[in-house]
Amino acid sequence: MKIAEMQGLSHLKAELLDIFSGGGYLKRLRSIDQAFSNLDDELAFIMEHYIEAYGQNGVSISDLAEGYAFFLSENDKEEKYFFEHGKYRYNSLKEVSERVYENAEYMEKYMLGLAVSMILWPQHRKYFRFFSHFIDECYGYNGKYLEVGAGHGLFVSEALRRGDFEAYDILDISEKSLELTKRMTAGYATSKTVRFIHEDFLKYEGGKYDVISIGEVLEHVENPPNFLLKCRDILTTDGRVYLTTCVNAPEIDHIYMFSGVDEVEDMFKTAGLKIMEKLCITYRDYDIARCIRQRLPINLAYVLV
Amino acid sequence: MDIMEKLQDIFRDVFDDDELVLSNETNAEDIEDWDSLAQIRLIVAIEKQFHIKIPAKDWQGLANVGEMAELIRKKINASG
Numbered sequence: 001m002k003i004a005e006m007q008g009l010s011h012l013k014a015e016l017l018d019i020f021s022g023g024g025y026l027k028r029l030r031s032i033d034q035a036f037s038n039l040d041d042e043l044a045f046i047m048e049h050y051i052e053a054y055g056q057n058g059v060s061i062s063d064l065a066e067g068y069a070f071f072l073s074e075n076d077k078e079e080k081y082f083f084e085h086g087k088y089r090y091n092s093l094k095e096v097s098e099r100v101y102e103n104a105e106y107m108e109k110y111m112l113g114l115a116v117s118m119i120l121w122p123q124h125r126k127y128f129r130f131f132s133h134f135i136d137e138c139y140g141y142n143g144k145y146l147e148v149g150a151g152h153g154l155f156v157s158e159a160l161r162r163g164d165f166e167a168y169d170i171l172d173i174s175e176k177s178l179e180l181t182k183r184m185t186a187g188y189a190t191s192k193t194v195r196f197i198h199e200d201f202l203k204y205e206g207g208k209y210d211v212i213s214i215g216e217v218l219e220h221v222e223n224p225p226n227f228l229l230k231c232r233d234i235l236t237t238d239g240r241v242y243l244t245t246c247v248n249a250p251e252i253d254h255i256y257m258f259s260g261v262d263e264v265e266d267m268f269k270t271a272g273l274k275i276m277e278k279l280c281i282t283y284r285d286y287d288i289a290r291c292i293r294q295r296l297p298i299n300l301a302y303v304l305v
Numbered sequence: 306m307d308i309m310e311k312l313q314d315i316f317r318d319v320f321d322d323d324e325l326v327l328s329n330e331t332n333a334e335d336i337e338d339w340d341s342l343a344q345i346r347l348i349v350a351i352e353k354q355f356h357i358k359i360p361a362k363d364w365q366g367l368a369n370v371g372e373m374a375e376l377i378r379k380k381i382n383a384s385g
Contacts, residue, residue: 083346084353283342
């Protein structure tokens with residue numbers, strides 16, 4: 001089925017193009033148009049389904065489009081701050097909790113915008129495919145699955161859709177994220193054992209897990225090494241961790257600024273976690289040296305054991 | 306060094322291209338890597354170089370580098 005025949009995606013595209021049609025956003029318009037045009041069939045099908053799921057749970061296509069515009073606007077402000085000051089704006093959980101996680105209205109718009117970026121941003125699409133492949137590799141590997149930081153719920157939904165785990169525990173420090181995720185996963189959760197847990201991961205006592213998904217979390221915490229040690233401590237002997245993080249990627253609630261890829265991978269070593277698979281996505285496919293020199297984004301995805 | 310010369314140095318640094326040559330007509334369509342992130346980097350470098358602050362809305366709708374230089378000139382004169 002072509003995108004034009006997928007009502008949700010077509011409608012979302014039209015709304016986004018309308019939002020950005022004024023004010024000198026010519027390149028942004030073009031990149032939105034291109035992103036929809038080169039969406040592969042499988043991702044298009046998945047995103048169409050999620051748009052429907054959102055719709056059935058009170059989130060309209062306008063909400064998604066406006067969320068994306070808001071997300072970009074907030075991102076632009078953080079990028080400017082980063083290039084002006086050479087650091088992320090906030091560096092404590094307290095600051096971002098007050099500004100973001102405890103602000104339900106902000107969180108909803110921001111999370112919806114982040115969800116739309118899964119369709120539009122090449123690096124997020126690559127993450128999603130890497131995750132889908134990881135879940136496929138886990139198929140038949142029954143056990144307990146833990147998602148740390150549910151966010152917008154797309155990855156959790158994918159784990160529920162593709163995976164075959166005996167139990168799914170979904171943990172987030174933000175009640176709004178959990179609420180969004182519950183809505184997103186309502187269709188899958190009925191046939192599986194799913195718990196939604198509002199808790200700080202470092203304080204969480206839930207036993208051992210066979211698969212831990214910790215996507216885009218490390219840059220949101222004050223002490224990433226402690227997070228990694230906790231991952232290692234609650235992972236079963238043959239367990240696996242899916243983990244993504246980023247370098248030079250300012251967002252409103254990013255508080256830990258990694259100096260480079262080496263710092264990330266040294267932390268894994270210190271925590272006793274070994275890299276089984278790795279995906280490194282640099283901004284515009286520039287080489288890593290240029291990204292470090294010019295403080296440009298590097299997105300990283302790993303499978304750890 | 307005049308404004309266009311300084312702008313050229315900034316553009317060469319941001320786009321990592323020592324051969325880049327600007328004209329008044331140069332715009333984002335002429336430089337493939339000139340996306341929204343590059344635009345932010347240009348703005349930050351320009352504001353730092355010329356010791357000015359330009360509201361975000363003033364940057365939108367600029368058609369080319371010539372209009373950019375003119376905006377910078379006006380801001381320098383206004384703050385002078």
